[in-house]
Amino acid sequence: MSPSRSDPSILIIGGGTWGISTALTLSRRGFSRITVLDAHPFPSPISAGNDVNKIMEEGAPSPENTDEEYVWNRLHQIASKAWHEDPVFAPYYHETGIVYAACSPEGWEHVKGWTVGREGEFDLLEKKEDFRRTMPEGVLTGDFPSWQGFWKKSGAGWLFARGALMSAYKEAVRLGVKFTAGSPYGEVEALLYRNSTDSQPDVTGARTADGFEHIADWTILSAGANADVFFDFENQLRPTAWTLAHTPLTVEEYTLYKDLPVLFNAERGFFIEPDAEKHELKLCDEHPGYLNMVREHEGEEERSRPFARHEIPEESEQRIRALLQDTMPHLAERAFSFARICWDADTVDRQFLIDRHPRYKSLVVAAGGSGMGFMMMPAVGKVVADTLEGVLEPRLKEGFRWRPEQAVGRDWQSTQDRYGADGKVMDFSDVRKWTHVG
Ligand SMILES: Cc1cc2nc3c(=O)[nH]c(=O)nc-3n(C[C@H](O)[C@H](O)[C@H](O)COP(=O)(O)OP(=O)(O)OC[C@H]3O[C@@H](n4cnc5c(N)ncnc54)[C@H](O)[C@@H]3O)c2cc1C
Numbered sequence: 001m002s003p004s005r006s007d008p009s010i011l012i013i014g015g016g017t018w019g020i021s022t023a024l025t026l027s028r029r030g031f032s033r034i035t036v037l038d039a040h041p042f043p044s045p046i047s048a049g050n051d052v053n054k055i056m057e058e059g060a061p062s063p064e065n066t067d068e069e070y071v072w073n074r075l076h077q078i079a080s081k082a083w084h085e086d087p088v089f090a091p092y093y094h095e096t097g098i099v100y101a102a103c104s105p106e107g108w109e110h111v112k113g114w115t116v117g118r119e120g121e122f123d124l125l126e127k128k129e130d131f132r133r134t135m136p137e138g139v140l141t142g143d144f145p146s147w148q149g150f151w152k153k154s155g156a157g158w159l160f161a162r163g164a165l166m167s168a169y170k171e172a173v174r175l176g177v178k179f180t181a182g183s184p185y186g187e188v189e190a191l192l193y194r195n196s197t198d199s200q201p202d203v204t205g206a207r208t209a210d211g212f213e214h215i216a217d218w219t220i221l222s223a224g225a226n227a228d229v230f231f232d233f234e235n236q237l238r239p240t241a242w243t244l245a246h247t248p249l250t251v252e253e254y255t256l257y258k259d260l261p262v263l264f265n266a267e268r269g270f271f272i273e274p275d276a277e278k279h280e281l282k283l284c285d286e287h288p289g290y291l292n293m294v295r296e297h298e299g300e301e302e303r304s305r306p307f308a309r310h311e312i313p314e315e316s317e318q319r320i321r322a323l324l325q326d327t328m329p330h331l332a333e334r335a336f337s338f339a340r341i342c343w344d345a346d347t348v349d350r351q352f353l354i355d356r357h358p359r360y361k362s363l364v365v366a367a368g369g370s371g372m373g374f375m376m377m378p379a380v381g382k383v384v385a386d387t388l389e390g391v392l393e394p395r396l397k398e399g400f401r402w403r404p405e406q407a408v409g410r411d412w413q414s415t416q417d418r419y420g421a422d423g424k425v426m427d428f429s430d431v432r433k434w435t436h437v438g
Pocket of ligand 1: 014015017018019037038039044046047048049050053054056187188189222223225227243244342344366367368369370371372373374375376
């Protein structure tokens, strides 16, 4: 924080997973002039974190870690502590364990890589009986054709995502954070710049769709996959969508399905136990993602642009049903009660992008969840607050730095170490049929 300003005004653009955690952390540190703008009422229907559940994996750095491993493991360590101990977050972590799996030799090599150096934490699963034993009898009735896997019984599980968002929101409001949510008052259309010749260019706030100019000492841009829409990230972000659907369970099924480990196949998809409110089982097919490449202005390069839709491509529905056929064929034909596409932003190295902008000194960017940003929610709040205060530990600062050099000539079609579907990044413009849900 600038020494002359003990309590600067802070504008947070996007009150989703990272924005809300940042608001909470800063308010806990005593900052009292925080405003969050969001285009939608809380919790935003387009927030990637507004979901029944998300996978959680614990971790901690070790002395042998490379810098890259250190950054990731240190983040895990900070987040794990919060999910266990912080009263705002702890009630939402269910440490039920996780089953990792793959079907092809290539996929299996990939999954085995996750166990290197900590083989003792995993039980090998080779036959369908091994997989079936990971859950109560009657849940996994499938044949698991060509599946191989590992079962990690502790230090992983799932998070009640929407519950954690609401909890952080309520605490932030209690501590005095102001929210302006919904269009037009909370919907940011543009950042505001100071460009006079006698001073350094800088960001001074944001303009919302009602024309209001929100001026602040600091601006934090945490608008998820949409951050790239109104600020030039120099190709560091690729808005990418994944797909999810819910299938309803009976009360008896719900009782049987309680406290299940997460089942994640890196090529087929995953599911987590049903949610307590609606008794629905969330299902995701695994794939390198969908883009929506559009050319917004003549002569410009095409960019992927997020849009909202409460349906999924029919091909995605088929993949989800194939996952069910392998694992729980008794559910494979059941109609879905909900479906949506869900956007996140991929960086080139899939490491988060959290830094003060090199040119606009009052702008902090916090984006690039890269499909793994929910479990790190409490840690990201701390990292963003440390970045704003200029006290972030050096190895994390280096890992999360503004790094456009990585994105020069970026291959938008890169799978970025993801498997599933046909092993290719897909585009919504090629989708001919969408599911009809409900
Ligand atoms: C299908 C799917 C499954 C996932 N599973 C997992 C998982 O199991 N575990 C895990 O750790 N991570 C998972 N992730 C990743 C995780 O959800 C994201 O990395 C994380 O939620 C990103 O947080 P965010 O704050 O950057 O974005 P968001 O949570 O999307 O927040 C962005 C916010 O910006 C707001 N906004 C957008 N435009 C504007 C505007 N113009 N003005 C004002 N506000 C605006 C939105 O309304 C939203 O509230 C998954 C992601 C997807 C898509």
